Amino acid sequence: MRLVALSGSLRARSSNGAVLRSALAFFDGPATTADIAALPHFNPDLDGEGATPPEPVAALRATVAAADALLVVSPEYAHGIPGALKNALDWLVSSGECVDKPVAVITASPFPTGGDHANAQLREVLRMMTGQVVMDACREIPAIGPKIDPTTERVTDEATLNDLRTALHALTTAAAATGPAPTAEATTTA
């Protein structure tokens, strides 16, 4: 089973990046974190029938297509989805790599109640893209600051680690039930 992760934060010392790395430690298989920082702004003129996508877009699509499950870990900006992450998702709408793909959404915030808006919006967008949002694998993590070791940049809070472990288990269980992503060969010959 292959997993692809998207981080909604481009920050070098991102708390969501720390959550993502800590979550992936509970995944027993190949995992890739897709690079969304290099993507151009989504433009439907570059996304038409037969258009050759910009190279970073093609790379993102190939990475997501090859994965059996998708993990999205993100902060919330102004009660919404960070623009860089929404941009990445927009590039995946028409090409369909998220269709039927089991998806987990995890948001982490420094605030006691933060992240719920972005979490709900991400689930809505991914459902619209006909991804299979696995609710048992979705988490909102409040007050993330002291739950991370600043040296290792990993989650150290036991309750949060336990939560991430059960979330990853729910995601991989859903992915196992859905079956593997089609191979590139099957996709091109279909």
Ligand SMILES: Cc1cc2nc3c(=O)[nH]c(=O)nc-3n(C[C@H](O)[C@H](O)[C@H](O)COP(=O)(O)O)c2cc1C
């Ligand atoms: C422009 C901006 C807007 C933000 N808006 C929110 C918000 O609406 N809700 C929230 O929980 N945190 C908000 N934050 C705080 C972020 O959650 C915080 O900076 C967090 O550390 C970002 O995630 P990261 O550490 O993964 O980069 C905002 C931060 C910035 C820079």
